Amino acid sequence: MSQNESAIEQINLGYNDQQDRLLLKLGLADKSEIALWITRSIYKVMSALLHSSRSTLATNPEALQLPALVPVDTKAAALASFAKVAAEQQALDNMDFKSVYISERQARSTEPMLAVESVLVASEHEPSQLELHCQHGQIVKMALTAELLQALTSMMQLSIRDAGWDLASTADNRQISLMTPQQVLH
Numbered sequence: 001m002s003q004n005e006s007a008i009e010q011i012n013l014g015y016n017d018q019q020d021r022l023l024l025k026l027g028l029a030d031k032s033e034i035a036l037w038i039t040r041s042i043y044k045v046m047s048a049l050l051h052s053s054r055s056t057l058a059t060n061p062e063a064l065q066l067p068a069l070v071p072v073d074t075k076a077a078a079l080a081s082f083a084k085v086a087a088e089q090q091a092l093d094n095m096d097f098k099s100v101y102i103s104e105r106q107a108r109s110t111e112p113m114l115a116v117e118s119v120l121v122a123s124e125h126e127p128s129q130l131e132l133h134c135q136h137g138q139i140v141k142m143a144l145t146a147e148l149l150q151a152l153t154s155m156m157q158l159s160i161r162d163a164g165w166d167l168a169s170t171a172d173n174r175q176i177s178l179m180t181p182q183q184v185l186h
């Protein structure tokens with residue numbers, strides 16, 4: 001698999017006390033960085049969307065474009081399928097939450113963008129994507145691989161603890177955005 005220049009290499013998520021927001025930094029493979037402010041309300045929507053994606057992944061692995069467990073005809077094919085699933089599980093187990101985030105990255109904007117909407121876009125032929133729509137029209141899209149989903153949810157749980165936000169006691173009647181793109185025939 002070739003590495004896309006905008007492939008996420010590192011993620012940093014932390015609470016900013018002065019802003020009362022989370023700052024999400026996405027370190028990209030081209031050594032640039034995208035920084036986003038995440039408010040409480042966006043956090044709630046993101047959390048619900050990611051939880052929904054994790055549930056979908058647990059019950060339907062194909063939903064996030066992970067290799068499907070299909071019946072195989074030969075012993076060699078079965079071993080190859082098992083090795084692929086084991087390698088993916090190993091990648092999840094080897095995620096590094098202790099290394100220091102590389103801060104010498106080229107910022108793609110002068111100030112962090114403010115996320116104003118979080119949307120999950122599901123497609124039959126591509127991995128689901130989490131889209132963060134920002135205040136000035138920018139959209140940050142993240143393909144929700146099993147590894148990224150695990151990393152984001154883990155980091156969000158840690159950051160919310162640091163923030164001290166009591167989200168369970170505040171009711172939020174926002175709708176969760178879940179979009180399925182229209183099929184286009186070529």
